Amino acid sequence: GQSLEQPSEVTAVEGAIVQINCTYQTSGFYGLSWYQQHDGGAPTFLSYNALDGLEETGRFSSFLSRSDSYGYLLLQELQMKDSASYFCAVRLYGGSQGNLIFGKGTKLSVKP
């Protein structure tokens, strides 16, 4: 089977750096995406890693290592508005187009 594991909750202070890990057990996948969802809101696309390595987009970076079955989302200079749930997601080899499998999500709380 396949599973994506994320910590259920992470707490950090404003201005700090936080890393949200995503470990997976799958038979193979095309790439790793990250989405942010505020309470009561819709998921918002953050990043996508098709290849191993680091992708940087402003304060957010995402990393993928297929050999380690591991990825992470790095949030720098945390702001209160970053308090949200963060989901990693993959599309499996052999899966239908657009069929993203989401992790259970990590709830990030940013404290003053």
Next chain:
Amino acid sequence: DTEVTQTPKHLVMGMTNKKSLKCEQHMGHRAMYWYKQKAKKPPELMFVYSYEKLSINESVPSRFSPECPNSSLLNLHLHALQPEDSALYLCASSQDGQGWEQYFGPGTRLTVT
């Protein structure tokens, strides 16, 4: 315009009612999706339309019926729902069927009584 719109925002319906959820995007995207999301859970894919053709149906009960009238519109017809179907129903779109970068609408909060 990078927005996906959904109507209605909230819907309360009885188990014998028939209702429809609507979704619209004007980004020229060729794939559109319906997801169901329960509280504190990740989105679960229900249907995918790619180039206006249904390409996936994740074993969703027949009381949910999708329709894609054109490349900008997506409907979800609801009939004889159960209380456990109460959830947030999200529509999303992506440029193509690969679906890495999906744009989500604000959702319809459905309550079945």
